Amino acid sequence: LASFSTAEATVVLRENGKTREKTLTMGTLNPQVKAVEYAVRGPIVTKAGDIERGLQQGQKHPFTEVIKANIxxxxAMGQKPITFLRQVVALCSFPELLDxxxxxxDAKQRARRILQGCGGQSLGSYSASQGVDCIRQDVAVYIEQRDKGVPADWDNIYLTTGASDGIVSILKMLVSGQGRSRSGVMIPIPQYPxxxxxxxxxxAVQINYYLDEDNCWALDINELHRAYQAAKEHCHPRVICIINPGNPTGQVQSKKCIEEVLHFAYEENLFVMSDEVYQDNVYSPDCQFHSFKKVLYEMGPEYFNTVELASFHSTSKGYSGxxxxxxGYxxxxxxxxxxxxxxxxxxxxRLCPPVSGQAAMDVIVNPxxxxxxxYLQFHKEKSAVLGALAEKAQMTEQILNTVPGIKCNPVQGAMYAFPRIFIPPRAVEAAMSLGMSPDMMYCLRLLEETGICLVPGSGFGQREGTYHFRMTILPTTEKLKVLLEKLRDFHIKFLKEYAPLEEPKRSEDDTQEALKQFR
Amino acid sequence: LASFSTAEATVVLRENGKTREKTLTMGTLNPQVKAVEYAVRGPIVTKAGDIERGLQQGQKHPFTEVIKANIxxxxAMGQKPITFLRQVVALCSFPELLDxxxxxxDAKQRARRILQGCGGQSLGSYSASQGVDCIRQDVAVYIEQRDKGVPADWDNIYLTTGASDGIVSILKMLVSGQGRSRSGVMIPIPQYPxxxxxxxxxxAVQINYYLDEDNCWALDINELHRAYQAAKEHCHPRVICIINPGNPTGQVQSKKCIEEVLHFAYEENLFVMSDEVYQDNVYSPDCQFHSFKKVLYEMGPEYFNTVELASFHSTSKGYSGxxxxxxGYxxxxxxxxxxxxxxxxxxxxRLCPPVSGQAAMDVIVNPxxxxxxxYLQFHKEKSAVLGALAEKAQMTEQILNTVPGIKCNPVQGAMYAFPRIFIPPRAVEAAMSLGMSPDMMYCLRLLEETGICLVPGSGFGQREGTYHFRMTILPTTEKLKVLLEKLRDFHIKFLKEYAPLEEPKRSEDDTQEALKQFR
Known part of the structure; x- marks a missing residue:
């Protein structure tokens, strides 16, 4: 029995001399699956997992721990669950605990209400496809309160499997047409992959609109027009996606900016998808979260009664994580x-979203x-998480900006920094000769030399010739400091290796000075 | 502000006299989404929900309760959760309970082990995309034991969001080609939709192979050949899907039958997808569950080392429900x-399957x-559930077979009966004139007159000119008796209405006689 591989098919010789080819090979795989890329869990992350297992098995590396700041x-980064949320989920899971x-x-009351809404009063029943009725009602009440009275109808609420499930479902509805009438989807660059x-x-056709890095990653309405007009030549733009607060950019959109986007969508008959999973994650005192729905309402009935909008939220982020x-919903x-x-x-x-996830969502909208x-414990835990994130957001920006060749916009919200990194031309050439994007090479070397796992900017999209990485601000303050210092040292070493003659504009003292205020 | 609807687009007059069309209408909706049908949660089920809400609000119906035997x-039908499973999930959700x-x-030990495998020892972390390592290891051990030592490698185990997620993912990989080389997928008729x-x-191209209703819904290898040869003319058959035990048919495949299918798949280079979510639900003493993997192993290395097989399991069925x-995995x-x-x-x-679902899966493979x-309580609860299901499987078959114009194969396994119902020609005509399939009209009338919610056979596929419905055997024994008696009365009334001159071959006494043995 001989077995060998070719690019097209793996072939096995049968006993009778005939060959049996594999049915599913890289040659026969669905080309759309092949085309998909998902950097947040891409090759760097796989490699980080391998190194982690190696460390556990006693392999030697120049570090003792992998720090995963990729997702x-x-x-996973040490944040503790919100006690009240877990109490409600445990009570729902094992209702004997109600005694x-x-x-x-208050936890028992929440659990009883959720169970009342479940078939057979069990989390183990399928819920309706849209989710448990009373949880959808709670979501609607939450949205009305968040938006200071803008009406929310629970008939418009759909519980989802994380936000991703909802986003993919809405996109799926919107894709149609062939050739020049194929649906075009406008997405920010950088975007969440x-x-x-x-x-x-x-x-579908991806239409890139570039966020303005020189203006704190703000969305520029002129850029929307440019992208739209250019795309109209080869597709039918039908959707605009917005991520606010931004992932990976961390920017928080102003009310004026949102109005401009909604006006644009109204004029161009675009469906608006507003990814608002970081709505509780706003750190900069100058910024405030405005929901697309509330802004649409304030633009008047002409807008509020016509623009098709889907907005998304999730249990995964915010303060509960x-x-x-x-x-999600x-x-x-x-x-x-x-x-x-x-x-x-x-x-x-898909029958229904996981019912324990629906229960968790209920706690978040009905704390x-x-x-x-x-109340007191909940409030204390919530404030502690958000307070620590705000501090780490500031620290990350400030420390990164002391490193020569790194420039980081303020982390106004969300959970990420997306700094621009200077990669010397010789390093760019070295990466190209390896068939690798320069920021991928940078992140791979960072991982191998320091154990820090980040995601290259190319996984999110960036203007040609610019390089970035995405890092989360989630490690504990102590670990984040270690990460930032290691990153700094690596970056300086990297610059020295590939651009030995350039003079660094900032010194290590600046970093130490900046770190001091977070001690 | 005027708003009106057309078939193609909903149009709103703007203040400036221009119109704003809706972006997403039935005319612009993704045609693939439009084409999808999913009877298990189709119009009958929606109607049942409406009636249920009406009853709660005091509306009058000729019944006081909707009995949902559609899913x-x-x-939801009253089965209690397995205590041990819920204890483990509650412990994982709120680890303070470990004290x-x-x-x-033993529940604590399971929970500790699962948490150890989670990032930050929390159910709230994303797991790896394939699932938590130690749970995948437990699944592999379970499969080896189930299959009497046939080796299982946990690298081949993927945890999933129910079985559906896995099935859709594998299918997605396999779809490629255009026109005559488009992937063809062989599925049983009737099938799970x-x-x-x-x-x-x-x-993709759906290739129907018909199960043999006259032979207890067995899979007939000649029918596979027929379907394959016919399909080869217009597509590239690449996959064969098998549901064993069968949904909606309840048949359990013999080892010989599985060997034939695997030999066929081997010869024709087909990828085998084996849906085994009812592997614990075998009731007939003459039947036994054989996994496709074990049978493949026993056919020798020539088969075991070449045939591409994906098999699926889930927490949703079995004895845990x-x-x-x-x-799932x-x-x-x-x-x-x-x-x-x-x-x-x-x-x-999709990042990861819900981690509490992974924990539930772990208990099922590691009881x-x-x-x-x-052990004692677990064993008692498990036996009680499976014993009751076995009794209800037998009862359902026997009672249905006392009704004139209904013929039900033995419910050897799974959770459903799929009886054939005689629908008189005049009723067929009446349905056609309503633009409805005859079994849909039958099930709608059954719902309206008795409150019983079943799914028409047309939602699963059936030979032309034959009519069926799918009903679950899940209601409590008492409720199932009520359901079956109501169904009998409805059916006789239906026959009298549409075929008043035909003499029923069996009398009500037969039903009562058959019911007696289950009292």
Whole structure:
């Protein structure tokens, strides 16, 4: 029995001399799957996992620990769960605990209400495809409060498996046409790679609009017009996606900017997808989160009653960081009624979002009130998380900006810094000769030499000739300091190696000076 | 502001006299989404929900309760969760409970092990895209034991969001080519509509092979050959899907039959997808579950080392019935190494399966052992569920077969009966004039007159001119009796209405006689 590989097929000689080819090979794989890229869990992350396992098995590296700053995974970086949320989920999971005196009444009341909404009063039943009714109602109440009274109808709320599920479902509805009438999807560059991956898998047309790095990654309305007009030549632009607060850029959009985007979408008949999963993650005192829905409402009924909008939220970010529960919701506005029925049909194929994730979502939209027993602890835990994130956002920006050849915009919100890094021409050449993007080579060497795992900017998109990486601000303050210092040393060494004659503009003293204020 | 609807677009007059068309209408919706059908949550189920809400609001109907026998949702039908499973999930959700003396040690040990495998020891972290390592290891051990020592490598185990997620992912990999070389997917008729929905959404070619209703819905190898040869004319058959035990048919495949299928797949270079989510649900004493993997192994290395196989399991069925947790796994065999990397990439876009669902899956593959404190209770609960299902499977078959014009094959396994119903020609005509399939009209009338919610056979596929419905055997024994009696009365009334001159071959006494043995 001989077995060998070719580029097209793996072939096995049968006993009878015939050959049996593999059915599924790189040659026969769905080309849309092949085309998909997803950097947040790309080759660097795989390599980081390998190194981690190696360390555990006693392999030697120039470091003792891999620091994963590649993904917005708060608990993995040491953040503790919000007690109240976990109490409610545990009570729902094992309702015998409802008789236990060690759980507070408000947690029990939440759990009873959720269970009442579940088939057979069990988290183990499928929920309706749109989610548990009472949780959708709670989401609508939350949105109304968040938006200072702008009405929210729970019929427009769909619970989802994380935000990704909702985003992919809405995109899927919107993709149609062939050739020049194929749907075009406008996305920011840099973007969160879920968008490019979904667009590529669905063979829609990706329309890049570039955020303005020189202006704190703000969205520039002129750039939207430029991108739209250019795209109209070869596709039918139908959707604009916005991420606010931004991932990976950390910018928070101004109300004026949102108005401009919505006006543009109104004029050009675009469907608006507003990714607002970081709505609780705003750190800069000059910034405030404005929901697209509220701004649309304030623009008047002409806008509020016509622009088709889907906005997305999740349990994974904010102050709870419950990624593993895969909870989320979307709210749709002005969706055609028949289309809504089609959306429910599409969602019904995956049966329902995980019900424990729905329960977690419920706690986030329906937290303890001031008069309830869990309020103080909840509030303390929430403030501690958001306070620490705000401090780390500031620290990350400031320290990075002391490093020669790194320039970091303010981390106004979300969980990431996306600094620009100077990569000397000789390093660019070296990367090219390895068939690698220069920022990929940079991040790979960083990982190999320091154990720090970041994602190259090319995974998110960046203007040609500029290089970046995305790092989360999630490590504990102590670990983040270590990370930033190691990163600094690596960067200086990298510059020395590839541009030995250039004079660094800042010295190590600047970094130490900046670090002091966070001690 | 005027708003009106047309078939193609909803149009709103703008203040300036221009019109703003909706972007997303039935006219512009993705045609693949429009083409998808999913009967298990189709119009009948929507209507059942409406009636249920109406009843709650005091509307009058000729019944006081909707009985939902449309979906395999055990807990919604009153089945209680397995205590041990829920204890482990609660402990994982709220680890403070690990200090509580009210939880048994074996549950705590499972929870500690799972948490050890989670980032930051929290269910709230993303797991690896393939799932938590130690749970994948437990799955591999479970499979080896189930298959009496056939080796299982945890590198081939992927945890999934229910079984559906895995099935859709594997199908997605396999779809390629255009025109006559487009991938063809062989599926049983009747089938579980996830398959037809996914095939339609991916624009693959559906190849029907008909199960033999006259032979207890057995798979007939000659029918496979017929379907394959016919399909080769217009597509490239690349996959064969098998559901064993069968959904909606309840048949359990013999070892000989599985060998024939595997030999066929080997000869024709087909990828085998084996949906084994009902592997614990075998009731007929003459039947036994054989995994496709074990049979492949026993056919010798020539087969075991070449045939590409993906098999699927889930937390939703079996004796636990934990649908809401969306847990599941798949095992792949003989997958090309590069293709495996592509699969992980594809799965990484959805980040990870819900981690509490992974924990639930772990309990199912790693239940209490005889020496452990929870063993007795676990065993008792498991046996009670499976014993009741076996009784209800037998009862359903026997009672249905006492009704004139209904013929039901033995429910050897799974959770459904798929009886054939005689629909008189005049009723067929009446349905056609309503633009409805006859079994849809039958099920709608059944719902309206009795409150019983079933799914028409046309949602699963059936030979032309034959009519069926799918009903679950999940209601409690008492409720199932009520359901079956109501169904009998409805059916006789339906026959009298549309075929008043035909003499029923069986009388009500037969039904009562058959019911007696289950009292």
């Amino acid at each position: 917005g995974d708060s608990h 236990s005196s060690s759980f507070p009444e 879920l968008y490019s991956a979904a667009i590529s898998e669905m063979e 419950e990624c593993g529960f895969r909870g 979307m709210e749709v506005l002005n969706l055609d009624l028949e289309v809504k029925a089609q959306l429910v049909k599409l969602l019904s194929i 303890p009130l001031p008069h309830e027993p869990s | 395999g949702d055990s807990h 509580s003396s009210s939880f048994p040690e 996830l398959y037809s929905a996914a095939i339609s959404e991916m624009e 934990e649908c809401g947790f969306r847990g 798949m095992e792949v065999l003989n997958l090309d190494l590069e293709v495996k990397a592509q699969l992980v990439k594809l799965l990484s876009i 209490p052992l005889p020496h452990e404190p929870s």
